[in-house]
Amino acid sequence: MKIGYLGPEATFTDYAARQLFHEAERIPFVSIPECMDAASEGEIDAAIVPLENSIEGSVNLTVDYLVHETDLQIAGEAIVPIRQHLLVHEDNLENWRNAELICSHPHALAQCHKFLHKEFKGIPHEHMASTAAAAKFVKDHPERNIAAIANSLAAQEYEGLAMAQQNIHDYSYNHTVFAVLTRPEKALHLDKGEDFKTSLMITLPSDQAGALHQVLSAFSWRKLNLSKIESRPMKTGLGKYFFIIDINFKMDDVLIPGAIAELEALGCTVKMLGSYSSRKI
Ligand SMILES: O=C(O)C(=O)Cc1ccccc1
Numbered sequence: 714m715k716i717g718y719l720g721p722e723a724t725f726t727d728y729a730a731r732q733l734f735h736e737a738e739r740i741p742f743v744s745i746p747e748c749m750d751a752a753s754e755g756e757i758d759a760a761i762v763p764l765e766n767s768i769e770g771s772v773n774l775t776v777d778y779l780v781h782e783t784d785l786q787i788a789g790e791a792i793v794p795i796r797q798h799l800l801v802h803e804d805n806l807e808n809w810r811n812a813e814l815i816c817s818h819p820h821a822l823a824q825c826h827k828f829l830h831k832e833f834k835g836i837p838h839e840h841m842a843s844t845a846a847a848a849k850f851v852k853d854h855p856e857r858n859i860a861a862i863a864n865s866l867a868a869q870e871y872e873g874l875a876m877a878q879q880n881i882h883d884y885s886y887n888h889t890v891f892a893v894l895t896r897p898e899k900a901l902h903l904d905k906g907e908d909f910k911t912s913l914m915i916t917l918p919s920d921q922a923g924a925l926h927q928v929l930s931a932f933s934w935r936k937l938n939l940s941k942i943e944s945r946p947m948k949t950g951l952g953k954y955f956f957i958i959d960i961n962f963k964m965d966d967v968l969i970p971g972a973i974a975e976l977e978a979l980g981c982t983v984k985m986l987g988s989y990s991s992r993k994i
Pocket residue numbers: 719723724725726727763766795818820821842843844845889
């Protein structure tokens with residue numbers, strides 16, 4: 714089995730992939746869209762990508778690409794604790810406080826905002842495609858006093874890096890949800906998690922007073938508990954949004970199909986994004 718992930722080696726996504734698929738061939742991709750395209754085109758069996766973070770919220774690139782650009786479905790999710798560290802080239806270890814540039818994935822930089830504000834006020838940040846891409850960049854440029862924010866796996870994998878500061882994330886409860894995405898027809902066996910979820914993308918009929926209220930009541934009177942409701946721009950004009958709704962319930966024959974039929978009768982369009990189990994790793 715071939716599993717694609719946001720690379721290079723030693724990203725948090727790679728860590729999630731290693732935990733979820735012990736035997737699989739893991740293939741790194743330089744960006745989330747490239748990884749998802751490879752899954753859509755059948756080059757890989759599944760794509761693992763970050764979906765949501767407890768500090769920063771949804772990974773919009775993943776959500777938008779999933780909804781607008783692919784027909785992939787969520788086959789499972791894994792919740793991973795995130796610990797961020799400051800990595801420098803070992804030649805610069807003594808001098809890490811004078812680093813002239815801090816690079817990482819935008820979410821990692823945001824998760825360490827207080828630390829960066831305290832230790833590196835006024836020092837520029839450079840956004841990279843992933844934390845491990847930043848770690849590799851620092852490893853490849855020993856002549857520059859620069860630092861990466863990345864995980865301990867990256868500190869081990871990229872020889873020449875040293876951990877200047879450990880656990881620099883601002884909040885101890887820092888978790889990311891990684892999604893396993895597959896083509897709809899692909900049956901993928903994943904170890905069952907503790908919880909089940911069903912995710913829907915819903916667009917409301919335009920200019921109808923109380924439409925969102927009616928949508929929510931379709932779930933409410935069926936006692937379908939929602940764990941997320943989020944709006945994202947349709948990208949077709951200002952003020953046009955769709956909703957992502959997560960139901961804490963596995964797809965069944967009665968309740969969820971009934972709710973979907975009710976929403977469609979209200980004039981909503983509904984797209985199933987997946988019904989899957991959620992695991993903590
Ligand atoms: O960049 C990585 O390592 C990723 O896997 C994406 C990410 C970035 C920050 C927190 C969690 C996941």
